[in-house]
Amino acid sequence: MTLPLVVAVTVVAALLAVAGLASTFARRRTGLLHLWGAALLEALLLVQAVLAVVLLVRGERPADTPTFLGYLAGIVLLPIAGVLWARSEPTRWAGTVLAVAAATVGVMIWRLLQLWEATGG
Template sequence: MIGPLATALIIGSLVLGALCVIVAARNRPMGMVLLIGLAVLELALLVQAGVGVARVIGGQGPAETATFVGYLIGMVLLPPAAAFWALGERTRWGPAVAAVACLAIPVMVGRLLQVWHGTP
């Protein structure tokens, strides 16, 4: 795990989640800005996942490898799933779905850091 990238993921995801909440509160559908934000977030998540998998393969991984890989997979799948759902739902609830995904990612990143450092 890359600590500074994990911090950036948490902050970026919270900011994007706040933007999604604002768009939903204004009763607007999903827009291009939020989609680009989700794409950038996904790119950063893929980098973190790639580094995590590489370190696990290299023998530097946590004791709970299956849990770690499960969180990595779930974390990487959230933004695309939220984007597809939000695009399909052209009401205020589309950005609300994206907001929930964006607010779940910091929790998953935090849990990944706990698993990585051996905290139960």
């Protein structure tokens, strides 16, 4: 887990959440901006997941590996689920759905970092 990548994920997630809320307040559905933001967020999360798996294969382990892996799997699926739900939502609340997914990613990525850096002691 790398701090710069965690910060990048947090910034993109925050921007996506703001874009989602802005579309809700404007009473509009989500658009290409939201999809590109979610795609960028997903790409960053996949890079983070690959790095974490490489470190796990090399023998580095967080203190609570099962919890870490659960968070890792969940965080990678969240933007996808958010986009799918938002695209199927025919009302202005699609932006809110995407904002909640992005905000959740923003919190979970820091929890992942915390789990990775825990010494177990």
